[in-house]
Amino acid sequence: MKRSKEVIAGLLVLALWFIPASALAAKKPSKGITFLNDVEKVEWYRVHGKHIIIGWKGLPEDFYHWNYKAALNASKATLYKVHVWSVRYSQKSWSPGEGGQICITTAHMGRFGKTNCKK
Structure with missing residues (x-):
């Protein structure tokens, strides 16, 4: 007995040793992008795993900034690599990889990755 x-206690210690603290601290990406509710030209947005899809009804002058901010905030919340896909608002059933997006922005652990959005 x-x-x-002792074996159970040892296994528990090993489990805690191998689970990184960042995985325990990670949240949902939607926690970091609630500011999009207040952006005028954003018609809708949704989270699809580690992908955020934003439906734009027209493009604002600071379009690049909003994509950049969404990618950084979501990656800070999840601590993982996040892709922000910008699409037209009429592409409601669109999913990542289908093509036809306006642009893609990435970030990882709160650091900007790359984008093909034009400034």
């Missing part, structure tokens, strides 16, 4: 308790 004592031996089994």
